[in-house]
Amino acid sequence: MATALVCAVVTGVIVTPGVAHADPSPPQRSLEDVHREVEDLYRKAESATDAYNAASEAQSRQEKSIVEIARSVTAAQARMARLKNQAGALARSQYRAGGMPDGARLFFDAAPDSFLDGVSLAHKGEQATRGLLAQVAATQKKLDGYAKAADERWKKLDGERKKKEDAKKEIETRLKDAKRLEERLEAKERERLRRIEEERAREAQRAWLATEAVKTVTLKEAGANASGASSASTTEGARAVAFATAQIGKNYVWGAVGPDTFDCSGLTLRAWEAAGRAIPRTSQEQWRLLPKVDVKDMRPGDLVIYFKDASHVAMYVGDGTMVHAPRPGRQVTLAGAGSMPILGVVRPG
Numbered sequence: 001m002a003t004a005l006v007c008a009v010v011t012g013v014i015v016t017p018g019v020a021h022a023d024p025s026p027p028q029r030s031l032e033d034v035h036r037e038v039e040d041l042y043r044k045a046e047s048a049t050d051a052y053n054a055a056s057e058a059q060s061r062q063e064k065s066i067v068e069i070a071r072s073v074t075a076a077q078a079r080m081a082r083l084k085n086q087a088g089a090l091a092r093s094q095y096r097a098g099g100m101p102d103g104a105r106l107f108f109d110a111a112p113d114s115f116l117d118g119v120s121l122a123h124k125g126e127q128a129t130r131g132l133l134a135q136v137a138a139t140q141k142k143l144d145g146y147a148k149a150a151d152e153r154w155k156k157l158d159g160e161r162k163k164k165e166d167a168k169k170e171i172e173t174r175l176k177d178a179k180r181l182e183e184r185l186e187a188k189e190r191e192r193l194r195r196i197e198e199e200r201a202r203e204a205q206r207a208w209l210a211t212e213a214v215k216t217v218t219l220k221e222a223g224a225n226a227s228g229a230s231s232a233s234t235t236e237g238a239r240a241v242a243f244a245t246a247q248i249g250k251n252y253v254w255g256a257v258g259p260d261t262f263d264c265s266g267l268t269l270r271a272w273e274a275a276g277r278a279i280p281r282t283s284q285e286q287w288r289l290l291p292k293v294d295v296k297d298m299r300p301g302d303l304v305i306y307f308k309d310a311s312h313v314a315m316y317v318g319d320g321t322m323v324h325a326p327r328p329g330r331q332v333t334l335a336g337a338g339s340m341p342i343l344g345v346v347r348p349g
Contacts, residue, residue, distance in 0.1 A: 031189060035196050038178050042327045045174035047311040048167045049254040049263055053282045055164035056255070062157040069150045076143050083136045087129075171254055175328055201339035208338020209320055216296040221318055236275040236349045237301020243274035244315045244323045247332045252325040257281075262325045262332060264313050268303055271315060272348045275301070279348045283313035290346035302347045306340040316345070 182190060208214055244267055250260060257266035265283040272279045280286050286303055287310040293302060298316050306312040314324030314337070322337040 031185075031192055031196060034181060034185065035193055035200075038181055038193070039197070041174045041178035041181070043307070043311065045171050045178070045254070046264070046327060047309055048170035048174065050265070050282045050284050050309075050311050052164055052167035052171060052255055053263070053265065054285065055160045055167060057281045059157060059160040059164060062153050062160060066150060066153045066157065069146050069153065073143065073146045073150075076139055076146065080136070080139045080143065083132060083139060087132055087136065175254075178328075201336060204341075205320070205336030205339045208336070208342075213294070213296040214320060214338065217298050217320070221299075235301070236272075236277060237299060239275035240268075240271040240277075240301045240348070241315060241317050241323070244268070244271040244332075245317060245334070247271075247325075248323065248334065250325075250332045252328055252330050252332070254328065264325045267323075267325045267332060268313050268315055272301075275348075277348050284310045286310075286313055286346060287343065290348055293345050293347045295342065295345055298345050299347075301349065302345050304337055304345055305343045307343060308341075310343055312340065 182193070185193065247258070247262060247267060250262060252263060253261035254263050255266075256262050258270045262270070265281060265286060268283075268286065269279060269281055280289050283305060287305040290303065298304075300316055300318045302316045304314045304316055304322055306314070312324070314322035314335070316322050316337055317334070320337055321334055323332065323334050325332045326335070
């Protein structure tokens with residue numbers, strides 16, 4: 001019995017006959033494992049942020065569409081009221097003229113010529129009536145169409161609201177999980193975690209800088225600077241870069257488009273807006289809709305899209321560097337353009 005007890009103590013569990021005991025605690029995870037999980041959670045939150053932003057944009061469009069339909073309905077209803085008034089006036093006029101057949105009216109009319117003039121006017125009146133009734137029918141058809149369109153827009157609006165709410169829940173869950181995971185670490189471990197993150201980024205940047213494509217970019221930049229071919233004060237790209245870099249130090253907040261906080265695509269949106277050009281709201285739409293350029297042709301102001309799902313975007317500022325809003329808990333900053341997996345490059349200009 002003594003030997004059994006010693007063995008049990010060595011393994012960390014005291015076994016008592018007939019009593020169930022919990023399994024030993026799982027082995028402590030390495031900081032590398034924690035780093036991978038934290039980064040994965042933030043990546044999923046950023047992907048959900050793009051979905052949130054897209055749903056917000058779609059919701060805004062649907063709301064504007066419903067307002068436009070309401071204005072059209074108001075105008076059509078006013079027109080219908082006018083047409084009904086005209087139809088009523090025409091009906092009253094015909095009632096006063098009486099319903100006597102044309103033959104009888106010709107027999108009793110003292111002046112046949114004036115009767116024939118009257119017949120001509122009557123035909124014109126009938127044509128006017130038919131035209132009025134056609135306008136009434138057309139206006140009613142428009143009103144029916146507006147009602148159907150409004151119903152469809154409301155359904156779409158409800159759908160976008162649900163997408164937005166689902167994305168918001170997804171973001172909040174992922175961020176909460178990441179924060180909880182980081183908060184379990186001691187201060188020195190959190191600092192080591194940050195250093196691991198920075199070292200990974202440096203390694204990726206070094207590998208990227210060694211590629212021939214990037215060497216071509218830096219050579220082109222050097223040539224442009226030497227010849228003065230690129231004027232920072234006049235190009236749209238330079239204005240966009242100036243705006244983006246002026247935001248350095250401001251906090252990342254998902255869904256934010258400034259002026260005090262930004263998410264990744266909110267920063268690039270406002271930067272190019274400051275340069276005088278409107279671009280799509282989300283990184284995925286920026287990747288899908290803006291003209292693509294080869295990495296070797298990249299120039300300041302171009303947008304660098306990251307990860308296979310195009311869930312992150314930054315702005316190239318030159319010399320292998322980009323400016324971006326990284327993730328929650330971080331601020332707008334400069335970083336190596338190759339510090340994350342590049343999907344491709346687009347050029348708003």
